[in-house]
Amino acid sequence: xxxxxxxxxxxxxxxxxxxxxxxxxxxxxxxxxxxxxxxxxxxxxxxxxxxxxxxxxxxxxxxxxxxxxxxxxxxxxxxxxxxxxxxxxxxxxxxxxxxxxxxxxxxxxxxxxxxxxxxxxxxxxxxxxxxxxxxxxxxxxxxxxxxxxxxxxxxxxxxxxxxxxxxxxxxxxxxxxxxxxxxxxxxxxxxxxxxxxxxxxxxxxxxxxxxxxxxxxxxxxxxxxxxxxxxxxxxxxxxxxxxxxxxxxxxxxxxxxxxxxxxxxxxxxxxxxxxxxxxxxxxxxxxxxxxxxxxxxxxxxxxxxxxxxxxxxxxxxxxxxxxxxxxxxxxxxxxxxxxxxxxxxxxxxxxxxxxxxxxxxxxxxxxxxxxxxxxxxxxxxxxxxxxxxxxxxxxxxxxxxxxxxxxxxxxxxxxxxxxxxxxxxxxxxxxxxxxxxxxxxxxxxxxxxxxxxxxxxxxxxxxxxxxxxxxxxxxxxxxxxxxxxxxxxxxxxxxxxxxxxxxxxxxxxxxxxxxxxxxxxxxxxxxxxxxxxxxxxxxxxxxxxxxx
Numbered sequence: 001x002x003x004x005x006x007x008x009x010x011x012x013x014x015x016x017x018x019x020x021x022x023x024x025x026x027x028x029x030x031x032x033x034x035x036x037x038x039x040x041x042x043x044x045x046x047x048x049x050x051x052x053x054x055x056x057x058x059x060x061x062x063x064x065x066x067x068x069x070x071x072x073x074x075x076x077x078x079x080x081x082x083x084x085x086x087x088x089x090x091x092x093x094x095x096x097x098x099x100x101x102x103x104x105x106x107x108x109x110x111x112x113x114x115x116x117x118x119x120x121x122x123x124x125x126x127x128x129x130x131x132x133x134x135x136x137x138x139x140x141x142x143x144x145x146x147x148x149x150x151x152x153x154x155x156x157x158x159x160x161x162x163x164x165x166x167x168x169x170x171x172x173x174x175x176x177x178x179x180x181x182x183x184x185x186x187x188x189x190x191x192x193x194x195x196x197x198x199x200x201x202x203x204x205x206x207x208x209x210x211x212x213x214x215x216x217x218x219x220x221x222x223x224x225x226x227x228x229x230x231x232x233x234x235x236x237x238x239x240x241x242x243x244x245x246x247x248x249x250x251x252x253x254x255x256x257x258x259x260x261x262x263x264x265x266x267x268x269x270x271x272x273x274x275x276x277x278x279x280x281x282x283x284x285x286x287x288x289x290x291x292x293x294x295x296x297x298x299x300x301x302x303x304x305x306x307x308x309x310x311x312x313x314x315x316x317x318x319x320x321x322x323x324x325x326x327x328x329x330x331x332x333x334x335x336x337x338x339x340x341x342x343x344x345x346x347x348x349x350x351x352x353x354x355x356x357x358x359x360x361x362x363x364x365x366x367x368x369x370x371x372x373x374x375x376x377x378x379x380x381x382x383x384x385x386x387x388x389x390x391x392x393x394x395x396x397x398x399x400x401x402x403x404x405x406x407x408x409x410x411x412x413x414x415x416x417x418x419x420x421x422x423x424x425x426x427x428x429x430x431x432x433x434x435x436x437x438x439x440x441x442x443x444x445x446x447x448x449x450x451x452x453x454x455x456x457x458x459x460x461x462x463x464x465x466x467x468x469x470x471x472x473x474x475x476x477x478x479x480x481x482x483x484x485x486x487x488x489x490x491x492x493x494x495x496x497x498x499x500x501x502x503x504x505x506x507x508x509x510x511x512x513x514x515x516x517x518x519x520x521x522x523x524x525x526x527x528x529x530x531x532x533x534x535x536x537x538x539x540x541x542x543x544x545x546x547x548x
Contacts, residue, residue: 004282004308006350008222011361018364020217020396026210027184028249029066029103036255037063043257046231046279047092050263057092059252062099064177069100071175076154076166078131080105080182081189085124085132087111087239090262093158093168094238097133098248102191102209105184106131109192112239113138117145124149126404127192127204133168136161186210192403193241193340204403205241205340213249215343215397218363220250223336223347224283225309228255231279235272235286241340242313246285269293273302280306287314289526291321291333292459292466296488299328309350311336314531316434318456319356335359337434339420343397345388346432357456359424359432366395370426375415383425383435383448387417423450440534442470445477449513451534454481457508458515461501463491468524468532472517472541483515484524484537493520 008014036042037059044062047055078084084101086108088094101108109127111119113135120142124132128151134142136159143163146152155165184190190209194202220226224246234246251258259281263271267290276284284307286294291312310325313336322333336347337359345368348360362368367389369377378384388398390413398418402408412419423435435441435450442449451469458467465488472482485501487493498518505514525536 004225006225007227008225008349009351011349011351014222015362015364020214020365022186022210022214022396024186025183026186026214027103027105028190028209028213028253029063029070029099030183032213032253033059033066033099034063036252042228042255043231044252045092045095045258045260047090047260047262048275048279049261055092062096065093065096065172066099066103067177067179068172068175069097070104070106070179070181072156072171073100073104073106073131074181075175076131078104078106078154080184081107082130083107083109083127083192085109085111085120085127085129085134087113087115087138088133088135088158089113089264090238090260091135091158092260094133095248097156097158097168102184103179104181105188107189107192109194110239110243111194112237114239115141117141121145121148122202123194124152130154131156133158134165135159139163139165184209187400189400191244193244195340203405203408206400206403208400211396211398211400212244212343213253215365215395216245216249217253218365218397219245219336219338219344220252220254220256222349222364223311223334223344224250224254224285225350226251226254226256226283230254230256230282231259231306232256232283232285233259233261233276233281235267235284235290242285242287245313245338245343267293269297273297273299273304276304276307277302278305282306283309283311285311285313287531288312288317288321289314289466291317291325295321295324295328296465299325302328304329307331310334311347313338316357316359316452316456318459320456320460322354322356337432341399341418341420342388345386345420355427355429355431357433357452358427359434361430361432365397368432369417370424370432371414371417375417378425380426380428383423383450385438386420386422386424386432387414388420389416390418391416437534439538440470442479442481444471444474444479444481444512447512449481453509454483454505454513454515457505458483458485458501460508461504463487463497464501465489466524468534468537469515470534470537470541472538473545474516480516481513482517482519482537482541484519484521486521486524 040060044059045057131154133156157165158168191207193205232251236242310333334348338345346359348354370384371387454469466486468484471479474480525533
């Protein structure tokens with residue numbers, strides 16, 4: 001680890017004095033990328049792939065490439081405010097196209113490479129996309145349903161295999177290196193993300209040009225703890241909002257470089273550790289799933305080259321994983337909480353003592369509370385809705401709206417508050433403790449049980465690599481707690497092990513919370529962001545048991 005003074009040294013003092021200024025006009029490509037590009041040598045990205053290829057790309061590179069993308073969009077007739085799908089693996093051109101869209105005022109709509117042809121139709125038509133940037137594999141999927149995408153006029157392929165689409169490199173090579181299009185106002189549409197869909201239908205989350213990028217100053221400076229000399233690695237795919245948090249706005253607004261490894265296939269814990277030993281990566285951000293796999297590796301042999309700071313987001317990280325990582329590396333994984341709709345809302349910031357399993361404390365710039373149905377903040381220890389105060393002043397970093405979805409907007413705002421849809425309680429010290437999504441909380445014989453507490457108990461058992469806890473219909477109790485368990489290497493499923501895990505949970509949680517059923521599985525259904533899709537497991541149980 002290298003010596004470093006955190007950007008936040010006094011949590012309360014930072015909160016008291018914190019304010020973000022939003023100018024009338026703002027454009028992340030112009031006002032951030034171009035500013036750092038004044039130093040033609042300043043590193044923006046260290047890119048690697050599975051074959052050992054290594055590229056060092058500067059902010060000047062992304063300034064020039066994104067300007068060419070912006071000019072290419074204008075040449076195609078794509079106008080400010082139009083939407084463009086953006087789906088590719090972790091290739092530098094993904095960042096170039098994203099920044100080019102932002103520079104031109106075109107609204108990028110990122111998506112995961114796991115999208116199906118049906119997904120392309122839904123997203124294209126729902127967003128009214130005029131253009132699409134895709135890699136070779138996704139071009140093939142999109143081409144299957146091209147005629148069903150009624151608003152789509154232009155497809156740009158990042159690969160030379162075009163299937164009749166524009167080839168990205170050829171499209172850009174004739175374009176100027178500077179872009180002189182109209183400036184974007186701070187409140188203009190900047191970016192649309194489809195929610196990750198752990199429950200219900202996907203919604204379009206619309207962010208504006210200033211609020212979201214500037215709001216990620218909180219994410220990058222105070223939680224990721226970044227500065228201009230850092231090399232930050234975010235393990236997430238390009239297709240979900242965590243990439244915006246930790247692969248674009250958060251690091252680059254701080255002038256940090258990002259590390260990118262474009263390796264195909266499933267996440268490899270061993271390869272991840274090896275890359276941190278090979279490259280001067282100073283900070284790491286990963287989903288809980290990744291850390292759960294990392295701690296199964298022989299960490300006593302792990303010697304990172306420059307790593308000093310680790311964070312996790314997506315779902316709360318189990319205390320046992322935090323303890324194991326710290327025991328072997330000396331570093332505390334600092335949980336952070338936010339949504340597709342927001343920047344960082346709550347975290348275990350560097351000056352805070354970490355209570356393992358807690359979400360930490362509210363971010364500077366946000367009045368975050370646990371509230372009841374009447375909109376009043378609840379006392380410590382009382383479970384309620386996690387909510388963000390939006391009146392009298394809407395905080396910087398909150399989404400503008402669920403685009404074209406007034407019904408969802410009405411459901412998500414209550415009085416002075418934006419309701420996140422997550423449940424928690426706060427303790428006497430002001431730390432937040434996650435209970436679950438509204439739909440995830442289990443109501444068994446009158447007891448309300450949050451899945452995370454049971455999952456955290458399960459993972460403390462050496463046989464458990466990962467688990468998901470959901471409600472299963474029960475004639476007597478209404479619902480019972482059911483656990484789906486992925487076993488750690490070297491352990492075998494059996495009735496005896498199931499009973500052992502049940503007794504283990506009874507010792508670590510209130511007895512009524514133990515899983516009355518345990519099913520051993522090889523993997524859990526997840527979104528690309530690494531969040532467990534408990535909704536899939538709940539629906540499976542309902543179908544099996546005939547629950548309502």
